[in-house]
Amino acid sequence: MRMRSIYHGLSLWLAFGCWGAALAAEPEAKWNVDFRKALVETRDGKKDHLVVFTGVEWETWSRRLHDEVLAKPEFLQALQGEFALTRVDLPESPEDPARLSELDTHQYELARDFQLRVFPSLFLCTPDGKPYSCIGAVEGGSEPMVAVIRERKAVYARAMEEIRSLEG
Numbered sequence: 001m002r003m004r005s006i007y008h009g010l011s012l013w014l015a016f017g018c019w020g021a022a023l024a025a026e027p028e029a030k031w032n033v034d035f036r037k038a039l040v041e042t043r044d045g046k047k048d049h050l051v052v053f054t055g056v057e058w059e060t061w062s063r064r065l066h067d068e069v070l071a072k073p074e075f076l077q078a079l080q081g082e083f084a085l086t087r088v089d090l091p092e093s094p095e096d097p098a099r100l101s102e103l104d105t106h107q108y109e110l111a112r113d114f115q116l117r118v119f120p121s122l123f124l125c126t127p128d129g130k131p132y133s134c135i136g137a138v139e140g141g142s143e144p145m146v147a148v149i150r151e152r153k154a155v156y157a158r159a160m161e162e163i164r165s166l167e168g
Contacts, residue, residue, distance in 0.1 A: 031070075031087040034103055035110055035129070038084040042127045048153060049125035050083040053116050058092040062120045065137045075142040079149065083124075090119075124152055132156045 031052075032038040038049060052070065054062035069075050070087065079085065088107045094100055100108070114123055114131055124133040133152040138145045 031076075031085050033087060034106070035086045035088070036106065038086045039129050042084045045127040047082065047084050047127060049086060049123075049127070049129060050079060050149065051086045051088065051110075051114070051123045051125060051131075053111060053114070053119060053121045053123070054087065054089045055092060055119045056089050059119045061137050062089075065120045069137075069142050069145045072142045075146060078142070078146045082150075082153070122149070124149065124156070 032041075035049075035051060038051075042049065052065075054066060054070075056062045056066050076085065088110060090107060090111060094104070094108070114121075114134075118136060120137055122135040123131045124135070125131045133156060135148055135152060138148050
């Protein structure tokens, strides 16, 4: 009886261990943490950028957005083909600005350039990095957030098409 328990426990451990390894091996969409690298990746001009500013360590709405939307595979999978995804998670205030890493300095400059006022904020940007829409948190999880992002992108595309048609 004891051997059967050990065998059963070992079988479960192997089964779940292998299943977990298979899940970990699946390719996943990844968040860039450096917007400059994301810009280089999209030089072909085919993808817009989604730049998300959060303060997960100190800000409640950022933490909720992360848990309910940003960390969900369905959110990443829905947008990875349309957007280069960049996540900028900033501390509440740097302890010593003189000791910031080069990446941290760049992220603070990016927040300043985007005129970040509220956490969390999601910026939709052209392939060359120019913001064209800003979105706050949307209630309801991944699906409503993806819908709002796609609608904002569509509105911008229609506006640009109208401008082109008026120009010539």
